[in-house]
Amino acid sequence: MNAFDLHGKTVLVTGASSGLGKQTAITASEYGARVMITGRNAARLEETFKLLHGDGHQLFLADLTIKADIDRLVAGLPILDGLVHSTGISELSPARFITAEVISRTFSISFEASVLLTAGILKKKKLAKGPSSIVFISSISTRHPFVGGAMYISAKAALEAYARVLALELAPRGTRVNCILPAFVRTPMLDETAENFSYEAVEKIEARQLMGLGDPVDVANTIIYYLADASKWVSATNLILGGG
Numbered sequence: 001m002n003a004f005d006l007h008g009k010t011v012l013v014t015g016a017s018s019g020l021g022k023q024t025a026i027t028a029s030e031y032g033a034r035v036m037i038t039g040r041n042a043a044r045l046e047e048t049f050k051l052l053h054g055d056g057h058q059l060f061l062a063d064l065t066i067k068a069d070i071d072r073l074v075a076g077l078p079i080l081d082g083l084v085h086s087t088g089i090s091e092l093s094p095a096r097f098i099t100a101e102v103i104s105r106t107f108s109i110s111f112e113a114s115v116l117l118t119a120g121i122l123k124k125k126k127l128a129k130g131p132s133s134i135v136f137i138s139s140i141s142t143r144h145p146f147v148g149g150a151m152y153i154s155a156k157a158a159l160e161a162y163a164r165v166l167a168l169e170l171a172p173r174g175t176r177v178n179c180i181l182p183a184f185v186r187t188p189m190l191d192e193t194a195e196n197f198s199y200e201a202v203e204k205i206e207a208r209q210l211m212g213l214g215d216p217v218d219v220a221n222t223i224i225y226y227l228a229d230a231s232k233w234v235s236a237t238n239l240i241l242g243g244g
């Protein structure tokens with residue numbers, strides 16, 4: 001038996017309409033998982049759905065900053081063996097321009113949505129007892145910050161702290177909880193950062209990254225490890241991708 005095989009496992013991937021979530025859903029299906037995908041943009045979520053291998057997959061449109069959408073998503077889910085949180089926005093704001101709205105916009109999707117979705121899934125007993133896995137996508141920027149990223153990075157740091165507590169709470173029921181901290185990866189989010197911030201800044205970041213810019217599949221393959229039995233003794237970790 002291949003310890004990386006995902007046959008027989010059902011996995012929910014959020015943010016599956018784009019970037020890292022999209023690639024994770026596709027790669028997980030290639031490894032045999034039945035994949036539940038969610039996102040807001042119907043056309044792009046459909047596109048991901050068409051790229052999934054195998055069958056039994058399901059698609060759920062949901063805005064995870066809206067409680068009713070979270071409730072509807074949770075109600076429609078089967079019992080899960082894995083949960084990958086890949087939603088996020090990359091709004092950058094120098095410290096003097098931070099407002100209550102900026103804080104709330106960033107935290108609502110980059111922190112609250114993952115916390116409330118996890119709570120809903122646990123409350124409705126939609127996560128299998130016994131070996132199961134939750135993966136959060138944080139960012140290398142909690143260790144190597146960049147100018148303008150105060151709210152983005154704060155929300156990720158909060159997520160890492162939350163994940164540590166969750167790992168402690170869920171270990172007795174056999175659930176592993178881990179964070180991965182990618183360096184910059186080529187996704188629509190990076191293009192948006194370049195457009196809104198500066199292409200030069202992104203080029204500088206690329207030059208600074210030990211292993212250059214990542215490919216979404218580099219992140220997806222790491223997530224497969226965390227979802228699979230290969231990581232059955234691994235919890236409460238923060239794994240840096242891309243070399244620090």
Ligand SMILES: NC(=O)c1ccc[n+]([C@@H]2O[C@H](COP(=O)([O-])OP(=O)(O)OC[C@H]3O[C@@H](n4cnc5c(N)ncnc54)[C@H](OP(=O)(O)O)[C@@H]3O)[C@@H](O)[C@H]2O)c1
Nearest residue numbers: 015017018019020039040041063064087088184185187189
């Ligand atoms: N790319 C990088 O270099 C990098 C590096 C480190 C960490 N990360 C983290 O990795 C995660 C994925 O990033 P990415 O690069 O794949 O970004 P992306 O391509 O912009 O994708 C973001 C995803 O989040 C979803 N999303 C945003 N707001 C939402 C909401 N209110 N409700 C439901 N879904 C929502 C989007 O759905 P819709 O498009 O359907 O609205 C999309 O599927 C993020 O948490 C990001 O912070 C990325």
